[in-house]
Amino acid sequence: MLKKGSKLYSILTGTCPKCHEESMYMVKNSYILSKVFDMHEKCSHCGLKYKMEPSFFFGAMFVSYGLGVLLSIATFLMSHYGFHTNLKTSFVAIMLSLTCFMPIIMRISRNIWINIFIHYDKDWKEKI
Template sequence: MLNKGSKLNSILTGSCPKCHEESMYLDKNPYHIFSIFKMHDTCSHCGTHYKIEPSFFFGAMYVSYELGIAFSVAAFIISYVFFKSDLKTSFLSIGLTLLLFMPIIMRLSRNIWINIFIHFDKDWKTKI
């Protein structure tokens, strides 16, 4: 499931979507806020350009919105249904969840967005 070649591997690890050999990001830790968006320009293994066009990652905002909704629904269900908290506390848990997971949501949205357009190529070494 998380083997090289699967989209899920590239999305969760932030690795190059074409070869899965290296991280796209200069700093793998998304909680280093000042370097959260700093990426390599190209993959040092297969030469894939990560910024396909100017402002390419603006499209990741749409994915980020959907991920935010998914995290919010999960936080609400966990808080309201499982812990039986009141409505006010449940909505507070949504806000805290979004605040705590914001760096992860930002990275995941970029990873998902680039994986929509660039696909794994098992023969990338022969095409260099």
Template sequence: MLKGTKLYSIFTGTCPVCQNESMYTSPNMYNPKKTQEMHERCSHCDTKYKIEPSFFYGAMYVSYGVGVALAIATFVISNYIFKLGRLNIFFAIMAIMILGLPVIIRLSRNIWINLFMSYDKEKAE
């Protein structure tokens, strides 16, 4: 349904150009050694993922925004829905940030690469 959109590529971690293959070597993002490990190129459309050396350093800026959004969402849910105290809200935010770190890393990389590449219907076929 969403295939062909940037949202599809961002949330699935697929190639931003053809959206047929995962950019990551391991589907398990909670494996610390393989969280950031990516293929060099897409085997379907031959797109090179690292456009230049240190390309994904820019994803650090995106990860800051994603992390802040996740912390704010945790605060709102903890405070207004569960009505927790300040210390418990703090612990909830820390737990979510630590457990969500691999998700934040991959999501920020996916967002960053999708800022520079777009879906190409011809390469997808």
């Protein structure tokens, strides 16, 4: 399920979508907030340029919104129906979960966005 060559592997690990050989990010820990967006210019293995055009990752903002909504719904359902909290406590739980998971959501949304346009190429070594 989670092996090289799958979109899910690249999205969850933050590796190059073309060769899956190295991380796109300079710092793997997404909770170092000053470095959360710092990416390599290109992959040192296959040469894929990550920022293909100016403002390429602007579209990741829309993916991030969707992931945030999904997390909010899941948090609400878990807190309100699972733990039988009132609406005010459920709202606080949503705010806490969004705050805690925002660095991860930002990275995953970028990973999803680039994986929409770039596909794994098992023969990338032959094309260098």
